[in-house]
Amino acid sequence: MKPETITEAIKVACSSCNLRELCMPIGFTSDDMQKLDSVVATRRRIKQGDNLFSNGDSFTSLFAIRTGFFKTCVSAADGRDQVTGFQMAGEIIGLDGIVSDYHSCNAVALEDAEVCVMPFANVEDLSREFPQLQRHVHKIMSREIVRENSVMMLLGNMRAEERLAAFLLNLVQRLHARGFSQSELTLRMSREEIGSYLGMKLETVSRAFSKFSDEGIIEVKQRYVRIIEPNALKKIFNPETCT
Amino acid sequence: MKPETITEAIKVACSSCNLRELCMPIGFTSDDMQKLDSVVATRRRIKQGDNLFSNGDSFTSLFAIRTGFFKTCVSAADGRDQVTGFQMAGEIIGLDGIVSDYHSCNAVALEDAEVCVMPFANVEDLSREFPQLQRHVHKIMSREIVRENSVMMLLGNMRAEERLAAFLLNLVQRLHARGFSQSELTLRMSREEIGSYLGMKLETVSRAFSKFSDEGIIEVKQRYVRIIEPNALKKIFNPETCT
DNA sequence: AAAAATCTTTGACACATGTCAATAGATTGT
DNA sequence: ACAATCTATTGACATGTGTCAAAGATTTTT
Numbered sequence A, B: 001m002k003p004e005t006i007t008e009a010i011k012v013a014c015s016s017c018n019l020r021e022l023c024m025p026i027g028f029t030s031d032d033m034q035k036l037d038s039v040v041a042t043r044r045r046i047k048q049g050d051n052l053f054s055n056g057d058s059f060t061s062l063f064a065i066r067t068g069f070f071k072t073c074v075s076a077a078d079g080r081d082q083v084t085g086f087q088m089a090g091e092i093i094g095l096d097g098i099v100s101d102y103h104s105c106n107a108v109a110l111e112d113a114e115v116c117v118m119p120f121a122n123v124e125d126l127s128r129e130f131p132q133l134q135r136h137v138h139k140i141m142s143r144e145i146v147r148e149n150s151v152m153m154l155l156g157n158m159r160a161e162e163r164l165a166a167f168l169l170n171l172v173q174r175l176h177a178r179g180f181s182q183s184e185l186t187l188r189m190s191r192e193e194i195g196s197y198l199g200m201k202l203e204t205v206s207r208a209f210s211k212f213s214d215e216g217i218i219e220v221k222q223r224y225v226r227i228i229e230p231n232a233l234k235k236i237f238n239p240e241t242c243t
Numbered sequence C: 001a002a003a004a005a006t007c008t009t010t011g012a013c014a015c016a017t018g019t020c021a022a023t024a025g026a027t028t029g030t
Numbered sequence D: 001a002c003a004a005t006c007t008a009t010t011g012a013c014a015t016g017t018g019t020c021a022a023a024g025a026t027t028t029t030t
Helices: A030-039 A120-129 A131-157 A160-177 A191-198 A202-214 A230-237 B030-039 B120-129 B131-157 B160-177 B191-198 B202-214 B230-237
Strands: A042-046 A051-053 A061-067 A070-075 A081-087 A106-109 A113-119 A184-186 A218-221 A224-227 B042-046 B051-053 B061-067 B070-075 B081-087 B106-109 B113-119 B184-186 B218-221 B224-227
Touching: A030 A120, A042 A051, A061 A120, A070 A191, A070 B131, A081 A131, A081 A191, A081 B131, A113 A120, A120 A131, A120 B120, A120 B131, A131 A160, A131 A191, A131 B070, A131 B081, A131 B120, A131 B131, A131 B191, A160 A184, A160 A191, A160 A202, A160 A224, A160 A230, A191 A202, A191 B131, A202 A218, B030 B120, B042 B051, B061 B120, B070 B191, B081 B131, B081 B191, B113 B120, B120 B131, B131 B160, B131 B191, B160 B184, B160 B191, B160 B202, B160 B224, B160 B230, B191 B202, B202 B218
Parallel strands: none
Antiparallel strands: A042 A113, A051 A106, A061 A113, A070 A081, A070 A106, A184 A224, A218 A224, B042 B113, B051 B106, B061 B113, B070 B081, B070 B106, B184 B224, B218 B224
């Protein structure tokens, strides 16, 4: 594997980061905040298609996404691939590496990206000093566990259209939280990657998109999606709790 | 909900617990170990069929299983249920509650059980004092994330027989680590619960058991299972890496 | 011990999704 | 601008698993 990414020696400060509210716990004095700046060692740029880390890489750091979009995926020995998640700005990636000191999945940039490198030793040291940070780290890990629980529900119990509806709703909700539109989005991943995440084939994903489009629920043009009837999507995802 | 379980005021000590090696980080001096005893507040007994905690319960404690066997499951609004895991002695349960201070799944005892109640505030306090404990807590959470990644692989990519083979291999492996047989086990869960975990219907589970039995790979009699050809199971689960 | 309830197995058939193939549309490189 | 390469869509058909139903087994209740 060629060294497709370079670690840049830019000292960066969480205290002046515009993503602080997504990454960091709230309620720090600006004094404390200064000390927290040392969680982040450097930033690193990753080109579209390159891996931030790969299965088997030794684990040293968590990564906070500043810009760009990632997928994480695990591979079976026979080459079958499962996308385990899509991550965007403000989200933390690399938690899989903690348990065994090496990564057990691949993190691939779906567009040019920049991440903050947080050496895990720093995170642990500062966590002992700042209970709020400690709590924050615990919550991030717990959130990931809960997210994966709901993906298991998707994969185990839902049908193709329900899965895609849930997927789209989740994506726009997260994008909206980052200041983007509630109704429009540009997918950063292919039909095949969506399918891998949702446990279905790319053709089935495509058919479900077309069906939603025929029904006037969404407008689709390749990777552009506009949600026309969010309530209809919610109803597909969860018929019970909708009008 | 009736108070089906009672919290018993038994002070217990990790330092003298025979499950210590499963629950606790290694490498403590016996001095440190004494202080760690205060992680556990009490023990609690749960009867078969009762919930240790339920979706919506407020989160205060993690639980270390001393005896017994649990399932955790999430429910969709329409009543559909997804088993997200089966837990046995030495395993930690309740991590889902950390992120939002209430539980987002149910933990049900599949046989009479006893757990150590570890108030999470204690865990966090002591984690700040003992880096080894801090690391241990992080590893437990990361391990759960990695486990769920591999369940996603099962649900998203594998077929019924592969899923059941993986399930059986994982169960005996964990039981073996606890001193039980490598080849015999008694299932604590129904076909329906296995099916819910593996994303298939109980009839499909039953058929897969029968198929394995017909092929001489396992012997099944209701919930008793003997693994006759572990290599055949491994081959089904993962054809590539086996002889 | 009988009766009731629950769990498991098995068969027949249905159907959602996978597979294979062809076409069209987008993107990249020369 | 053109070819080459991806990516997405759509159709026809195959198939693995779900659904429904019946009968045994096992456990619990009376």
